[in-house]
Each structure stands twice: as structure tokens, then as C-alpha cells.
Amino acid sequence: MIRAIIAAAVIATGATVVFAQGDVIAQRRDVMKSVGGATKDPGGMLKGETAFDLAKVQKALATYQDAAKKMPGLFPDTSKTGGETTAAPKIWDDMAGFKAAFQKFEADAVKASAEIKDEASFKANFPAVLKNCGGCHETYRVKKS
Ligand code: HEC
Numbered sequence: 001m002i003r004a005i006i007a008a009a010v011i012a013t014g015a016t017v018v019f020a021q022g023d024v025i026a027q028r029r030d031v032m033k034s035v036g037g038a039t040k041d042p043g044g045m046l047k048g049e050t051a052f053d054l055a056k057v058q059k060a061l062a063t064y065q066d067a068a069k070k071m072p073g074l075f076p077d078t079s080k081t082g083g084e085t086t087a088a089p090k091i092w093d094d095m096a097g098f099k100a101a102f103q104k105f106e107a108d109a110v111k112a113s114a115e116i117k118d119e120a121s122f123k124a125n126f127p128a129v130l131k132n133c134g135g136c137h138e139t140y141r142v143k144k145s
Contacts, residue, residue: 001099025083028074031067038063039133042126045119052119057126061113064129069105072099088142099139 002118038060044050045057075091075098091098 017083022078024079025046025085025087026076028071028087029085031051031074034063035067035133039130042122043130046123052122054118054122056115057116057122058113059128061109061116065106065113066111068102070110072102086144088140091140098136101132101136101140105129105136108132 041050041053042054042060045052051097075087075095077092079085080087080092108129112129116122116126
């Protein structure tokens, strides 16, 4: 009985390690998907395709801040490969720069959140926040062919 329990525990632990590795990739992709989802409405508002909605804009900025806090912790050395990831090796070569890019993203979102009060201030401040997306992806993400 005890043997069986130990054996089961060993198997469970082994499985957790494998799972955790794929899991952290899935987690960070989910966080980024939520960022992508949150950007749809404000993106439409910038283009004039969606009616301006301050609450939705502020919600997106809150999602960005939350993501910027979570993301840096989701890149352990064990998650360079394995699972479907577009994270570039550069992340691990330059972890300090990568983390700084998330700090800037968060700071820009905080600043925009304070300054955006209406459609005009949204149009003046939101694009600067969105520059972080392409800027980081350009450096720290591999393009899928
Ligand atoms: C400081 C870096 C950084 C910033 C800023 C950033 N991203 Fe990302 N993003 C990443 C990385 C790294 C990945 C790849 C994650 C992986 O595949 O493991 C990613 C992946 C994604 C994905 C793909 C998710 C999937 O399905 O796998 C989307 C969509 C995305 N980002 C949207 C955005 C948007 C929109 C913004 C700006 C509002 C943004 N990101 C800002 C680093 C960043």
C-alpha cells in the first residue's frame, strides 16, 4: 500500500513537472490573448469603427497593467522550448531588457489611464501605449512563417 502511494506520488510529481513547463507557456499565451482581446475595442475606436466608450478603454488599460505584472514571471529557463511558443531566445539573452519593456508598458498604461478622460484625450494618449506591443514583439518574438 505504502509502496503504491509512493509510486503514485512519484508519477504525479513527474507529470507535474512536464505539465508545468507546457503550462507556463499556455499561461503566458493566455495573458497575451487577453491583452489582444482587450485591444480590439480601443483599436476600433481609434479607427472610428467603434463608438468611443471610456469604460472599455479603462478596462483595456487595467488588463495591460495586470498582464505587465504577470508576464515577466512566466519565462523560466525551462520554458524556452516545448509547447507552442513564439517567444524568441533573445528573451533569455536579455531578461533585464525584456522585463524593462514590461515595466515601460505598465507605466505607459498607468499614465494613459490617468490622462484619458474623453475621446480627444483617448486619441492623444492611447497610441503611445500601443507602440509597446509592436516594439516588444519586434525584438522578443519570433515571426511564425
Ligand atoms: C514587453 C513585451 C510585450 C509587450 C509590451 C506586448 N507583448 Fe504580446 N507577446 C509578447 C511575447 C513574448 C509573446 C509570445 C508568448 C509565447 O508565445 O510564449 C506575445 C504574444 C502575443 C500574442 C499571441 C498570443 C498567442 O495566441 O499565443 C498576442 C495576440 C499579443 N502578444 C498581443 C499584444 C498586444 C495587443 C500588446 C499591446 C497592447 C502586446 N501584446 C504587448 C510580449 C509582449
